[in-house]
Amino acid sequence: MSHLNTKFWKNKKIYITGHTGFKGAWLCIILNLLKSKIYGYALKPSSNSLFEKSKIKKNLLSNTYSDINNLKKLKQDIKNIKPEIVFHLAAQPLVLDSYRNPLKTFNTNVMGTINLLESIKNIKSIKSVIIITTDKVYKVGIKNKSYSEDDELGGIDPYSASKASAELAVNSYIRSFYENSLLKNRVSTARAGNVIGGGDYSKERLLPDIIKSIKNKATLKVRNPNSVRPWQHVIDPLVGYLILAQKQYSGMLKTSNYAWNFGPNKNNFKKVIDIIEFIKKKQKFKYTLFKTNRVKETKILKLNSKKSKQKLKWSPKWNLKKTLDKIIEWNLLVNKGISAKKVCEKQFLMYINK
Numbered sequence: 322m323s324h325l326n327t328k329f330w331k332n333k334k335i336y337i338t339g340h341t342g343f344k345g346a347w348l349c350i351i352l353n354l355l356k357s358k359i360y361g362y363a364l365k366p367s368s369n370s371l372f373e374k375s376k377i378k379k380n381l382l383s384n385t386y387s388d389i390n391n392l393k394k395l396k397q398d399i400k401n402i403k404p405e406i407v408f409h410l411a412a413q414p415l416v417l418d419s420y421r422n423p424l425k426t427f428n429t430n431v432m433g434t435i436n437l438l439e440s441i442k443n444i445k446s447i448k449s450v451i452i453i454t455t456d457k458v459y460k461v462g463i464k465n466k467s468y469s470e471d472d473e474l475g476g477i478d479p480y481s482a483s484k485a486s487a488e489l490a491v492n493s494y495i496r497s498f499y500e501n502s503l504l505k506n507r508v509s510t511a512r513a514g515n516v517i518g519g520g521d522y523s524k525e526r527l528l529p530d531i532i533k534s535i536k537n538k539a540t541l542k543v544r545n546p547n548s549v550r551p552w553q554h555v556i557d558p559l560v561g562y563l564i565l566a567q568k569q570y571s572g573m574l575k576t577s578n579y580a581w582n583f584g585p586n587k588n589n590f591k592k593v594i595d596i597i598e599f600i601k602k603k604q605k606f607k608y609t610l611f612k613t614n615r616v617k618e619t620k621i622l623k624l625n626s627k628k629s630k631q632k633l634k635w636s637p638k639w640n641l642k643k644t645l646d647k648i649i650e651w652n653l654l655v656n657k658g659i660s661a662k663k664v665c666e667k668q669f670l671m672y673i674n675k
Contacts, residue, residue: 324634325560325673329567330355334446336404338389338437339411341366343521344453346375347555348408350665351563353380360402362387362395363411371520374655375662389433396440403446406566409437410453412484417525419480430483431490438494441504449507449569451562456514456551456584456624457481458488467625470512470580488580495579506576507569511562513583514624517644518555519651519668520661527593532652534606541608546594551624553585554644556672557637564633576632584624585637589644599645638672 335352339345340361349372352359360383366372378384383402387394389411399407412430413419419426434452441447459468460475474489476482491510499508517528534541561583568574597608629635639647647668654664 325563326567327355327673329570330357330563332356332358333406334358334360334402334404336360336362336399336402336407338362338395338407338409338433340381340384341370341372341386342410342412342414343371343518343523344516344555344559345410346371346377346520347518347665348410348559348562349377349381350375350662351556351559351669353377354666354669358382360398360404361385362389362398364388367522369522371522371661371665374520375660375665377662389436390428392436392439395436399440399444403444405446405448406570407437407441407447407450408453408562408566409434409451411437412453413480415523415525416457416478416480419478419483423479426479427483427486430480431486434487435490435494438491441508442498442502445503447504447507448572449566450504450509451566451569452487452491452508452510453562454484454488454510454512455481456512456582456622458485458512460485461622465623467623468582469625470578470582470628492579506572506574508579509565509569509574510580511558511565511583512580512624513558513561514551514553514585514622516555516558517552517648519648519655519664521555527596528648531597531600531606532648534608535604536656538606541597541606543593543597543608543610546592546597546610548593549590549622550593551584551622552589552591552596552641552644553637554639554647554672556669557585557639558583560673561629561633561635564635565629568633574632581629581633582624582626583629583635583637584626586640587623589637589641590623591641596641596645599642600649603649638675
């Protein structure tokens, strides 16, 4: 059993920005299963998304389709709802998109986060806030190093730089406004790696592309076969966020650094090509490698999650084989007509009860 107190979440008022995204939809499904009261604020999802496929919308108490850059609307929404716990996931989450649209990426990831920080300032009901960033916030230095929360922030591509900037903004708000307020010790950032799982339909991401190739009998184009990534099942970091939110809520968490890493164990650091070969053994598809000098992407990314393991008693549970098996299982069951929401719930229950 993980250190997640499932009873804690019953009837808690939870506000989630970006709830229509891949991680956001999983979070809604999990919190709904735990009988939380869920309020969402996000852009409208595409019809081909986990949010739509799971029909989770009907379980939410409010569902606002709006841009995180609309400060007036966001402020009003939070003021009306008076949530107890806030998860901020609204973001432009893709590296390649950030090259095509840097302005939108910085606006959403930096100013969107500042809009949230501004909106929660005087809301007395709020007891815990988790701001989700990424493992890509670190300044990449020594080869093969695992980054811990005290390492320098950086980021070359617009996505990574925007998320590192969001971290600086959060730190500034904590030190400038929250330390002498009710939000003292109640706001954190969470950094997780390459999160994968059933229901991810994002463009230009390895797992969704493999699933699509299998389904359409098309050849997969592989960009960076030798890039090493910290692959982890989406449930792993989400449980980490929930434990962190829970501990903050109780006021038990005292720390001078408000950032938390939620990365997988070392054996999940694998090359892109290893993932492809693993799935190929189970399901047939063809792939081709192509060289691209179009954009800079980090070759190796590793997180050190010692702090979360020690202070939150969180640890990643599913190794890479289990993670990939779960994704294949998810797709097979959903393709057979079993409800996406049911499959997510079943996998989550298996995860916490193992």
